Amino acid sequence: MRFALDEINGNPSLLPNVTLGFQVYDSCFGLQQELDGTLKMLTGQKQGVPNFSCKRYPPMSAIIGHATSTFSILNAQVLGLYRFPQISHFSTSPFLSDKTQFPSFLRTTSHDVFQSKGLAQLVLHFGWTWVGLVAVDDDYGRQGIQIIKQELFRGGACVAFTEYIMSNNLKHISYVTKIINESTAKVIISFTKDIEKTFLLDEMLRQNVMGKIFLATEGWSISNLLTMAKYSSLLSGSIGFSFYSTSIAGFSEFLKTIHPLDTKEDPWTKTFWEKAFGCKFVDQINPLNIRDNSTLCTRNETMASIMNGYYDLSTSSSAYNIYNAVSIIAKSLHDMQTCPKDKGPFNNGSCADFMHFKPWQLLYYIQKARVTLSNGRELFFDKNGDPPAVYDIVNWQMNTDGTMRHVKVGIYDTTKTNESAFVINASAITWGSGQGQVPISDCTQRCPPGFRKLLRKDMPICCFQCIPCPLGEISNGTDSLYCIKCPWDMWPDTKKVKCLSKNREFLSYEEPLGATLVATSVFSSLLPVSITGLFICYKNTPIVRASNFSLSCLLLISMSLCFLSSLLFLGYPQPEKCLLQQVTFGTVFTLCVSCILAKTFMVVFAFMATKPGSRLKKWASPQTSYMIVALSSFLQLVLCISWISLAPPFPEDNIQTKPGTIIVECNEGSAITFWIMLGYLGLLATISFIVAFLARRLPDSFNEAKFITFSMLAFLSVWVSYIPASLSSTGKYTLAMEVFAILSSTWALVICMFVPKCFIILFRPVMNSKEHLMGKHKSYH
Incomplete structure (x- = not known):
């Protein structure tokens, strides 16, 4: 106060010809004395009288x-x-x-709401989501904790526990200490004063509670009472808010000049001197009052010797706030003094009488005043009488002797946006036990990418379990609440953190399976062609003539086409390929089975026609076989034309059958028509099998019916087996199963129908005679 007034009175440009003074009243921490001092200041008398002033104008x-x-x-x-x-x-x-309620109250310090919000923001800034709250059991603690809770919940953090303490209730402090020890929260916000804090710390030492990080309010964040070495294991690494302060130019030098002999108007300097230096001044009136164990003040003590310790007020936030209060009052008085005539703020542009102003007039100027401080900041009051809220962020760090010091590591400025309100030098912070890494305080270990959070029943939202993302979904951030579904043509990687393009699967020519099937199909198609050439060479022999040369050649050509039809199932499914794939397969196989059906009936007709008086003789002509083939094939052809006209097959991307893979396949268009086609094909084969089976007891030398029976039995067995096999396979393997069924069933027909005849033609020419066929041959061994 003295320094600020001396500086103002020494400034000729501020309040010229006016000298400011001050009076000091000590309330001695008693409300009654406080009220009495207030009334004395208002009345200007030695006795405080309510609603009374002995002077026309207030003395201050x-x-x-x-x-x-x-x-x-x-x-x-x-x-x-x-x-x-x-x-x-x-x-x-x-x-x-x-x-x-308080229309004339203002302050140069910030109120607790800003501090509470700032502490909550500090928790969120360091990523802590699980914190404990301990507060003093009074309005200061309860109001502060309530606001902190609201801000923490709004920011997504949770409170592990909330406890209130009183310094005179040691039993409850012991209980609170047990709660702190048992909690998994590593960070504790302590909204207390330093006195209450000492009781809690002593109990924590007694119960050996370690490993906690405290967030401090201004009530104890820079308290020298707590810097002693015995608390270092508990408070080292603590971080908190203190009122913003900065060095006042010239104030440190001013403090060093203080001496009790130089102070006449200050009755407390000697008392301060005795406490600071632990000595006593000699009482000139009664020297015997000095106790035997007291050290006499030599008056050679200097403030410079204690300026680096407890009594260094050069950067004290309290001193800084008092200095600002004096400065803004002086600025307000100066604005009142320099009020332009007839341009004042009061009625009719009037100004206040500077020598006899009213309190409310000065209050008006104080509320409007703006003072630029030495550090460049501007001090002013808002509509509630509060200044811009600015806090220092301090970190408790250990000295070499075990004691602690307060190190400024940042600033919290509410006048700035949320993004820039915090300025923290993270590298300057030392956490507990000298750690350089920010400690973790979470109820549950954080969920890595690829997982999502699942809340636990009856627990806060910060307590959860991590579960992997479902099939086809990813999470690319930590602590994701939801997993993101990949686009239809993409699939998660193995860690489920990003979506990758799905593999497109089809039965390719290049892969080993496809190449093998292609080679087999082409090679197999050459066999019926070779047999056809053999039949042409031996078309006049009895066995070829008995087999109906024309029908056999048609059957062999259809078999060759059956082998080649499997090629349509290989390679990338183009629209044209899908259109012809099943239709071609159904048509050529129907032609093949129709030929066998015709041969079956012709065998039966030929045998029956040899009986005297048989009416079937006219049906044993080649025209009958051609009619059976044409009619059977025509019905299938009509069905296939109707199919591709009304619901044609088309290529599609199948993403349902095999997760993570796009199966490029041909959609039949109409599944019903597809199965009707197969059913019709199966019907023809079944009729052939039944007729041939019934004719199996024909003479042994004429064994065509037996060959047809075996061939149809093998044919039906393959396709009956194909149905469950295809339903149990997926993707390209379904197509491979169908190609295999085509090849194997056609091979069964070739082997059963023509291999015995080719063997006789090539290796048993003696058996290729009319006598042998008519059963008039001798046995050959």
């Missing part, structure tokens, strides 16, 4: 104080009646921002 311009909110509230209730300006340098209660 403004009041600075009190430092404690409870006392400031009492002062403000009285001073507000007279609109007498009151500026507190340390009262932080949010209640004092209510202008309906």
